[in-house]
Every structure is written in C-alpha cells, then in structure tokens.
Amino acid sequence: MTDNMYIERSCRISENTIWLDGAPYWKGLPAASFIDFAKEAFRLLKVDYPKFYKMDNLSKLVFLAADFLLQQQDKDGIALVMANRSSxxxxxxxxxxxxxxxxxxxxxxxxFVYTLPNICEGELCIRHQLMTENIFLVDECFPTETIEMYAAYLLRSGKAKRVMCGWAELFQENYDAVLYLVGPNGEKEHTKKNIEDLFR
Amino acid sequence: MVELKEELKGKIIEVLNLEDVTVGDIQDGDALFGDGLGLDSIDALELIVLLDKEYGIKLSDPKQGKAIFKSIETMAAYISENRTK
Amino acid sequence: MDWPSVYLHEANCVSPLGLDLPTNWERLTEGHIGIVQADMGKCGNVFVGKMAEDAIIPRAPTATGTLLEHMMEIAAAPLVKKYKPTARTALVLSTTKGNISLLDSGDIEGARVSVLAKKIAARLGIHTKPVVVSHACISGLLAVIAAKRLIQMGQYDDAIVLAGDVVSEFVVSGFQAFQAMSPFPCRPFDKRRHGVSLGEAAACVYMSREKGAFKILGDGAINDANHISGPSRTGEGLCRSIAAAVQEAGIDIGSIDYISAHGTATLYNDEMESVAFSRLGLEQVPLNSLKGYYGHTLGASGLLELAVTMKSMEEGVLLPTQGFGEIGVSQPLNVLENITRQQTRRALKTASGFGGSNAAMIIERR
Known part of the structure; x- marks a missing residue:
C-alpha cells in the first residue's frame, strides 16, 4: 500500500526538547514553563513573525515544530493531516x-478563535503559504492507520505533493508534538512500523 | 490625559500580546492599524472588549471602532468623554 | 489509479424542525423556521435554532446523557438498524465543541470529544474505533470526505458518518465577542444581513462502496492560507476546493445543477462565496443556504445540509433561501427565492470556516 512514499523528515517537541530526525537538536531550561520554553525556542529560529506571540499554546507548539521541520524545505503543495487528544x-x-x-x-x-483545534493548521498555512488540503482529527492516541491511509490517499490522488502529518497534543503543561513529512523521496518507508518508531 | 494615554499603551501591549513593543515605542498620534502597529481585525474586536472591561464603555455599533481606534490620541479622547468607570 | 466509487445511501437528521429527515423536509417545504428568540443565560436573549428538550427526551433510546448525545443517537439509530455495522464499518464523527457545556460544572474530562465519541460508538454498537473530525465549520462535510477517502483506500468497507453540535453559552458568547450574532433570524446573501444565527442539529449518513442512491463524484478541502477568522477576499481556498472536486469528478463544471452553499449571513462569508462562485462561472446555478431555517449548526451544518440536499434531489424540489430578499453581495448569484420544482442530477455542497478552511463535494443522483 505504501510504495514510493517515504518519511522524509521528522521533528518532535516534548519535555523542553526539540528533536530533528530522532536526534536531540536543542534543549531548553529543564524547569521552564511551556510558554517560556516556546519563547526561547522561537528566538532560536531568528524569524520576524510577531503573530507568534498572539497564538494560543497549541498553535505555538505546532508553529515551532513545523518551522524546524520545514527549514530549507520546498513548501510547494504540502497538505496537513494532524491529530491530538485534547482538541x-x-x-x-x-x-x-x-x-x-x-x-x-x-x-x-x-x-475564542483558538477554541477549535484546526486553527493551528490554519496558522501553519498562513505562515508557509500552504493553500492545500487540511484535516484535524481528535483521538485518545495517535490514529496511526487512519493518518497513514489519509496521507497516502492525498499523495496517490495527486491532491498533495507532500503531506505534513503528526500529533499535536497540548494540555496545560503537558505537550508532545511529533510532525513528519511524507513524500516521494527518502529511505524510511511510510509504513505503520516506521510511523510508530517516531513516537518512541 | 497623559496618564490615561500611558495606561492605554500598557494595556494594549498586554491584551494584544505585542511582545517586542514597549510603551515608549508608541507615539500618541501613530496609526494603530495598517502600517502602524500592524493590528488586524481580531485586535480591533479585542479593543472593543478592552473599552467595555476597563472603562465600562459599550460600543453600540462596532463600526464606530474605526474612528475611535485610529490612534492612542483618539482612543484616549473617546474614553475620557465616555467612561463609566 | 482507478479509485472505487463511494455512494451515499441514506441520510437522517434531528433539528428543531423535527426528529427525522421526512419531518424536517415537510416542515421546510411548508416554510417553517427553527430559529427563535431564546434566553441564553449570561448571553442574554438571542436568535438561535434551539431544540425543545422536553420533546427529545422521550424519543431518546438511552435515558441518560446530554442533549447532544440524545440528538446524535436519534439521528443515527434508524441507519444503524438498517445497515448493520460490521467489523469493517467506520464511525466518523463530526463535532466542533461536543459536550463543552460540561466545563460549566468543572467536568473537564467529560468535555473531551474523545469521551463523547467512545460513548456514542458504544451506544450504536460500532466495532471499530471512531474517527473524529474536528475542523471548525467544515467538519460535517469534511467527515463525509474523510470517510469516502478511507473507504477508497480500503481501510473500511462502509461508514456511518454522524455530525452534531448544540447551542451553548460557550459558543454564543464567542460569536458575540466577534460581533457576529444577528439581531434577527439570519438573512443569507441579503443586503440587510447582519451576522449569523447559531443553531443545533445532528445529522447522519450511511455510505459504502455498494451502489446507492447518490454517487460521490469528487471533493476537496483546501485552506485559504490567509487569516484565521476572516475568509479570503478572493475566495481562493473555496475556488480551489471546488476546482479539485470538479477535476476528480471529471465533469464539465457547467453540468452542476444546484449549489447548497454555506451562506452564514456574515458580511464577509457571503461576499467571499459570491466571489468564488462567480470566478468559477457558477453565478447562474440555482443556489440556496439553509442557515435561515436552522441557523448555523457548526460541526453539523455541512452534513445536515448534505442530507437535505439528498432529499431535495429525491423529491425534485429546491428550497428557497429563507431570509433572503435582495441580493447583497458584489457578484451576481442565482439565489433561490421560491420553492422550485427542478430535477437535479448533480449538486455541489460547500462549506467554509474558521482557520481558513473550505470544503466542497459534488454528488450525482443515480
């Protein structure tokens, strides 16, 4: 089912740490609150984007993960397929x-505008100019098969060139973002097992 | 009036999350929208809430906001005339 | 590659106009509207499409639960009975705020959408884990799109898609803060329109690869990438969503006979839709918005309006746009003003919402 589709790149943010492709990339102060961690991580990006400070915490989390994930990437035709537990x-x-x-x-x-989970995807679309397919799902844990199938559909049908998939969970001080790009290039095949590995 | 203007600048920075802006950066006559502070439609709605919450002013028509929120100058003038708290 | 076709078989709905689709249809054709002035507590008196709760409780298959749970269960029950769910039947749920009013009493866990989904799945006897779409005001239509795509990928054979949202202080207060609530029952596309009326409803559709009454020809759900609350002035995302649906359908866009529009009656939404439809050359196609009957039922609206579209196609009757009198958008549109007899073969359903989201689906009557 998943021929010619690969997990090209991944970014995880949890426990005050940013990982790129599974390797630790940057660590914030261990005792920092999410909001302080997010501010520090944002400065690291060195981008001029004052709207970041107006976002709610879920959008901040997803914004950061996507910005690190998409550094030096071609952003043409990237669709968004995300899920979380706490909406x-x-x-x-x-x-x-x-x-x-x-x-x-x-x-x-x-x-009030942030009382919808898909707003974080809307923020990414604005930031990276993605006029693309979007969906946001809510589930107790990452719905691996559904996300895998949905992303594969978008690629095979030609409705997307690449798909940014992932888990974007934040509730109070507990957060975990795991975003990954699925596309036609790479070595790690887009399989259930390889997706599950990203969450280890 | 000077005091009210300074107070307003502080409150606007706080409620609109203008992270890299200080009270000293905002001139009384500066345009708040458009090229000025770069505020948008949600910010305008948020300023309507600020008038209500801090100064007890309920705008009967949100379209009035356009003239009132032109600058700190115009906002302060409107508030001092209409405040109920 | 060749995708298997997916069909919509049958739909149902629960709204202030009735507890099933035939009753809703009868009331709609008689010109009844579900929007009334209601006391919304701290939000004051507002025009909303509110259920009479005492009418619904006796009809609810399960005695306990919230209004939303009752509504969803009543909407789904006849379809689940007729099309028995198997181990390969999906339950795709759509809601924006679920049981959010439980936050009033501090029940944070109960307010979780995943908790609602689990309860509904158990009540309906669904064997698979529910797929929950929560994507602002396009959720209802996007849930049907998602179900169709997952069926095409072979993850499921068939699906019950169930959408619901209720009117709460939570949502009304937010729309008030947005200065978006209409001081009278909403008037989609009209010159005097002054915002939305919120409403509550549940709607359900059964779909599968087996041949059914309506074939889904194509769909799209593309973001504006413009603003998180304001619709794009150029209608870009909606245009692209419709174009994607047309391309997948492989049809001439001129063969679309009818448009069931979003038509929330806010200044900017209706204007955006008129721009998008006219850019695509759809300005002559008969179009309506059902928001004047039901109000904006948020996560239910896309599916509720699809259900009424199916009924409309079956009956060969198009409904007027309740509340509409004089065109109030910059581009010409063929807004239906009277109940009209028309055989509709191909219909376009659209929705747009916060977060810059848009969705479009084209269905064909077989």
Whole structure:
C-alpha cells in the first residue's frame, strides 16, 4: 500500500526538547514553563513573525515544530493531516473562565478563535503559504492507520505533493508534538512500523 | 490625559500580546492599524472588549471602532468623554 | 489509479424542525423556521435554532446523557438498524465543541470529544474505533470526505458518518465577542444581513462502496492560507476546493445543477462565496443556504445540509433561501427565492470556516 512514499523528515517537541530526525537538536531550561520554553525556542529560529506571540499554546507548539521541520524545505503543495487528544481544551478552559461569572463576563475574541483545534493548521498555512488540503482529527492516541491511509490517499490522488502529518497534543503543561513529512523521496518507508518508531 | 494615554499603551501591549513593543515605542498620534502597529481585525474586536472591561464603555455599533481606534490620541479622547468607570 | 466509487445511501437528521429527515423536509417545504428568540443565560436573549428538550427526551433510546448525545443517537439509530455495522464499518464523527457545556460544572474530562465519541460508538454498537473530525465549520462535510477517502483506500468497507453540535453559552458568547450574532433570524446573501444565527442539529449518513442512491463524484478541502477568522477576499481556498472536486469528478463544471452553499449571513462569508462562485462561472446555478431555517449548526451544518440536499434531489424540489430578499453581495448569484420544482442530477455542497478552511463535494443522483 505504501510504495514510493517515504518519511522524509521528522521533528518532535516534548519535555523542553526539540528533536530533528530522532536526534536531540536543542534543549531548553529543564524547569521552564511551556510558554517560556516556546519563547526561547522561537528566538532560536531568528524569524520576524510577531503573530507568534498572539497564538494560543497549541498553535505555538505546532508553529515551532513545523518551522524546524520545514527549514530549507520546498513548501510547494504540502497538505496537513494532524491529530491530538485534547482538541483545543487548553484554550477552551481559558474561554470558559472568561464567561463563568456574570460579574466578570468578558469573552475575548482573540481567545475564542483558538477554541477549535484546526486553527493551528490554519496558522501553519498562513505562515508557509500552504493553500492545500487540511484535516484535524481528535483521538485518545495517535490514529496511526487512519493518518497513514489519509496521507497516502492525498499523495496517490495527486491532491498533495507532500503531506505534513503528526500529533499535536497540548494540555496545560503537558505537550508532545511529533510532525513528519511524507513524500516521494527518502529511505524510511511510510509504513505503520516506521510511523510508530517516531513516537518512541 | 497623559496618564490615561500611558495606561492605554500598557494595556494594549498586554491584551494584544505585542511582545517586542514597549510603551515608549508608541507615539500618541501613530496609526494603530495598517502600517502602524500592524493590528488586524481580531485586535480591533479585542479593543472593543478592552473599552467595555476597563472603562465600562459599550460600543453600540462596532463600526464606530474605526474612528475611535485610529490612534492612542483618539482612543484616549473617546474614553475620557465616555467612561463609566 | 482507478479509485472505487463511494455512494451515499441514506441520510437522517434531528433539528428543531423535527426528529427525522421526512419531518424536517415537510416542515421546510411548508416554510417553517427553527430559529427563535431564546434566553441564553449570561448571553442574554438571542436568535438561535434551539431544540425543545422536553420533546427529545422521550424519543431518546438511552435515558441518560446530554442533549447532544440524545440528538446524535436519534439521528443515527434508524441507519444503524438498517445497515448493520460490521467489523469493517467506520464511525466518523463530526463535532466542533461536543459536550463543552460540561466545563460549566468543572467536568473537564467529560468535555473531551474523545469521551463523547467512545460513548456514542458504544451506544450504536460500532466495532471499530471512531474517527473524529474536528475542523471548525467544515467538519460535517469534511467527515463525509474523510470517510469516502478511507473507504477508497480500503481501510473500511462502509461508514456511518454522524455530525452534531448544540447551542451553548460557550459558543454564543464567542460569536458575540466577534460581533457576529444577528439581531434577527439570519438573512443569507441579503443586503440587510447582519451576522449569523447559531443553531443545533445532528445529522447522519450511511455510505459504502455498494451502489446507492447518490454517487460521490469528487471533493476537496483546501485552506485559504490567509487569516484565521476572516475568509479570503478572493475566495481562493473555496475556488480551489471546488476546482479539485470538479477535476476528480471529471465533469464539465457547467453540468452542476444546484449549489447548497454555506451562506452564514456574515458580511464577509457571503461576499467571499459570491466571489468564488462567480470566478468559477457558477453565478447562474440555482443556489440556496439553509442557515435561515436552522441557523448555523457548526460541526453539523455541512452534513445536515448534505442530507437535505439528498432529499431535495429525491423529491425534485429546491428550497428557497429563507431570509433572503435582495441580493447583497458584489457578484451576481442565482439565489433561490421560491420553492422550485427542478430535477437535479448533480449538486455541489460547500462549506467554509474558521482557520481558513473550505470544503466542497459534488454528488450525482443515480
């Protein structure tokens, strides 16, 4: 089923560490909160993109993983197929707090817009100018087969040139992003086992 | 008025997450939208919330925002005239 | 490569207009609307398409659960009964906010979409792990697209696609903060339109590789890459989504007989759609939005409107755009104003939403 499709590159961010293709690339301060870690990692990228600071934490996480993953990459026709466990619950709770009490009922549009998990994909599309296929799924753990099949469909049908797949989970201080590029070049075949290896 | 303007700059930086901007960077007459601070439509909506939350001003028509949010100058003038808290 | 065709067999829905599709259809053709002025607590009085909860509880197959769970179960029950799920039947669920109102009482775990999915799968007797699509306002249509693609890849033989969302303080307050709530029942594509009315609904469709009443000819779901809340002024993503669907279908775009548009009645959405449709030369094709009847039912809307489209094609009747009077977009559109008899062979369904998302699907009546 997966002939001529390869996992070309991967990036993982969890526990204050960034990994590229399975090797540690950069480590933040061990005790740093996610928000401090994200700021530090963002500075490392040396990009001028003030919108980063306006994003919610899930979008920040995915933005960072994608930026490291796509360094020096051709971005033409990259579709997005992502999933997570907590949807946008981290931001949902913030919006809920702003409407919980009648006396302090001030819902914020800048918070509310992030109460949808696919917004993080929208941010990536804007950042990398990806006018491409997008889907966001929610599951208790990474739905390996579904993501594999969906990505393979997009490539085989010609609806995408490459696909950025992955897990984009963030809830409070627990986060884990595993993004990988599937395309026609590389050595690591796009198989269930090789995908599962990215999560080890 | 000077105090209100400085207070506004601080609040705008905070609620709009303008990370690399300081109070000293914003001139009273600077355009907030467009080329100025580069704010967008969500920021404009957020400023409507700020008027309500901090100064007790409810805009009856969000289109009024365009004139009010032109600069710190115009915002401060509108607030000092209409504030209820 | 040659892909197997995937067919839509039968649909059902639950909404303020009725607890099944035939009732909904009857009420729609009689011109009833589901949007009423309701007390939404801290959000005040707003126009929403709200269910009468006391009407639904007695019909619910399971006694306990949330309104959304009842609605989803009632929508799916007849289809699950008729098309018995096997070990190769997918359950593809679509929702934007699920049971989010449980956050009110601090039940964070209960508010998780995956918890809802598990419950629904168990109630319906589905054997496979549910696939949950949560992709803003295109979720309902994207769930059908996802199911079709996974069936084509051979992961499943068939699928129950089930979509639902309810009106909550959570969502209403957010749309209010966006200054996007209409002060009267929404008026899609109209000059006087002033925002959305939110609504609640559940909708369900059974689809498989076996030949059925409607064939899915093609689809696309392409991002604008422009803004996270505002639609693209050029309609780029929607144009590309429709073009991708047409290309896959291998048809002449001029053979599309009817468009079931998104038509939320916000200033920018309807304008964007008019630009996209006219760029593609679709301005003469009869078009409607059902938002004036149901309100915007978020993650349910794409599938709810597809279900009504199927019924519309079966009956040979196109519905008017409730709330529409005078065209209020920059490009000409053939907005349906009256109930119209028309045999529709090929229909285009579209949706667009936050995050710059768009979806399009072309179906053909066999």
């Amino acid at each position: 946008s619950l981290d931001t949902d709770i913030k919006h809920q707090q702003s409407i919980q009490e009648k006396e302090s009922f001030f819902p914020s549009p800048a918070t």
